[in-house]
Amino acid sequence: MFERFTKTARDIVVGAQEGAVALRHDHIGTEHLILAIANHPGSVAAGALAQRGLSRDAIERAIRDLAAPKDGLDADALSDLRIDLDTVRERVEAYFGPGALERGHRKGHLPFSKAAKKSLELALREAIRLGEKAIDDRHLLLGVLRECVGSGYRIVVDAGVDIAALRAELDAGGTAQTA
Structure with a gap:
């Protein structure tokens, strides 16, 4: 199926992995797909998201909010106690090596979540539905929107x-052009 992806669509999938790694997640989800779409300026899908207030920064904040610990221990709460989680992470990684605090730290490629896999499959179906041979950024976003269950969909819906x-x-x- 990936042979049908345009260069832009392939770049977005790679960007989703990079986003998941940067956010220290152990999988690639639909939230990472929309983050990568928004991070691809000039693409039709990025423009459509931006017109609705879903910039890369807004999506990243929403992802962090979704992933915030439910036990109440977060960076803001700990900062009130003068504990900086970023400083703790830097010191631990300087001593024990990169990724020392990662749970389920993986080397190499991260796996796609079930919803992300389904969204990629639905991107193909969207391209077919529209009579197009290649899968581009629009189809990727349409696939996420059609899946209706992943965190990416939730972020878009929660943004109103x-x-x-x-x-x-x-x-x-x-209105924008894809590469």
């Missing part, structure tokens, strides 16, 4: 985006 209007814009081809 009209999903039907976004899908219609993507179906029409948007």
Whole structure:
């Protein structure tokens, strides 16, 4: 299936992995796909997200909020006690090596979540539905929106985006050009 991806779409999938690694996640989810889409300026899908207030920074904040510890111990709460988690992480990694604090730290490629795999499959179906041979950034975003269960979809919905209007814009081809 990946042979049908445009260069932009391939770059987005690679960017999703890089985003997951940067956020210290142990998988590539739909949230990482939309983060990578937003991080690909000039793409139709990135433009459509940006027009709705979903910039790379806004999506990254939403991802961090979704991944925030549920036990109440977070960086803000600990900073009140003069504990800086970034400093702790840096010191531990300087002593024990990179990734020492990672749970389930993996070397190499991260696995795709079930929702991300399904979104990639649905991207192919979206391209076929639109009569297009190649899978581009629009199809990737349409696949995430069609899956309706992943964190990426939740981020878009929580931002108050009209999903039907976004899908219609993507179906029409948007306004930006893809590579």
